[in-house]
Amino acid sequence: KNRQKSALRLARLHRKIRNIRLDFLHKRTTELVRTHPVIAIEDLNVAGMLKNDRLARHIADVGWGTFRALLEAKAKLRGVRIVKAGRFEPTSKTCSSCGYVLPELPLSVRAWTCPACGTHHDRDVNAAKNLLRFALTVA
Ligand SMILES: [Zn+2]
Structure with missing residues (x-):
């Protein structure tokens, strides 16, 4: 019973963290496309970097892949130009x-x-x- 309760508590905590992170990413990307006509991003190999153990946790924590997806979608809606620098x-x-x-x-x-x-x-x-x-x- 207690183990079940802890598991539920942990799951709620994870969901809460996920929501906080997503909320942050939404706010930042909205602000960026509102205030900039051109945004330059580095076309980082996020999937490849996630294979690097030392980098993986930090990158997953920040949610770079989601950040870029949100930024690109919002930029398109607002006619903001996204310029990508090559990964190399x-x-x-x-x-x-x-x-x-x-x-x-x-x-x-x-x-x-x-x-x-x-x-x-x-x-x-x-x-x-x-x-x-x-x-x-x-x-
Ligand atoms: Zn110099």
Whole structure:
């Protein structure tokens, strides 16, 4: 009986978390398509990344696949243009200041300094700047 009760409680908790996550994804995607005429996204291989154990939990937690599906559907409805950077564009490894491309950049490295121009980059901010430039050249 007690085990049954705990199982039910756990299932309710999971459902609650799922609803909170979905609500967040809906709010963010609606806000993004309302406030931007062009949105650049990286065409990440979500299914492939889920096979990487270390990444899988984080990615599944955030719900990237759902985020992208919602974003694309809402963009289409509102006539917002979605520009995709190829999955193999070196958005993280390219210096957004001078264009220098690092030979490699392990995922664990969250910040780096460009050896060519000395600019210090946050990994994600730098990738976003490169994505923006890409979006503006094809848009
Ligand atoms: Zn540089």
